[in-house]
Amino acid sequence: MRPLEAVATELNTLVLEDLATDHYLTLLLAEICLETGRLRFCQAGHPRPFILSKGGAVRMVGDGGLPVGLIPGAPFEVVETRLHPGDRLIVLSDGFLEIEPEEGHFVEEEGVAELLAELREVQTANFLEALIWRLTQLAGEDAIQDDLSGILLEYRGTPKS
Numbered sequence: 001m002r003p004l005e006a007v008a009t010e011l012n013t014l015v016l017e018d019l020a021t022d023h024y025l026t027l028l029l030a031e032i033c034l035e036t037g038r039l040r041f042c043q044a045g046h047p048r049p050f051i052l053s054k055g056g057a058v059r060m061v062g063d064g065g066l067p068v069g070l071i072p073g074a075p076f077e078v079v080e081t082r083l084h085p086g087d088r089l090i091v092l093s094d095g096f097l098e099i100e101p102e103e104g105h106f107v108e109e110e111g112v113a114e115l116l117a118e119l120r121e122v123q124t125a126n127f128l129e130a131l132i133w134r135l136t137q138l139a140g141e142d143a144i145q146d147d148l149s150g151i152l153l154e155y156r157g158t159p160k161s
Helices: 004-018 108-118 124-139
Strands: 027-032 038-044 050-052 058-060 078-082 088-092 150-154
Touching: 004 027, 004 038, 027 088, 050 108, 058 108, 088 124, 108 124, 124 150
Parallel strands: none
Antiparallel strands: 027 038, 038 078, 050 058, 050 088, 088 150
16 A cells, blocks of 8 residues: 555645646545554544544544645645544544534534534434434534535444454
8 A cells, every 4th residue: 555645645736737737626535444443544624533432432533734735845744643432433524613603603623523522322323314414403504505424434443353
């Protein structure tokens, strides 16, 4: 497998030089060792992923970094952490963070983190749907102006033999 930061660097060059476009993109490219829970990821302008522990604590990891296709020679770093059995890795598009409730403030990372903790008992298969429902309940359907996409992985640990 190619190094994560090398993939982001090559995509950056491709978008800037070969595609010759004014567009850029965000990405989060990850590798997860299902035996150990080791998580490594390269983040390029994408919102930070959340880790929801089995006990309900939420932490955000990573710093964001520059988007792909914005600056020639942009540095892309790899972040490493560990998932523990029962942890959920949640990667969300920026549409979740940009929902504006009636009070006039974006939900942002802290608001989403609170909702994730609130929903910790929801089964994994229904979790993202419950999050969207809860955001709609909080802000109203008209407040959702961007796409809402996400990935959820529940780490179960090493299978018992």
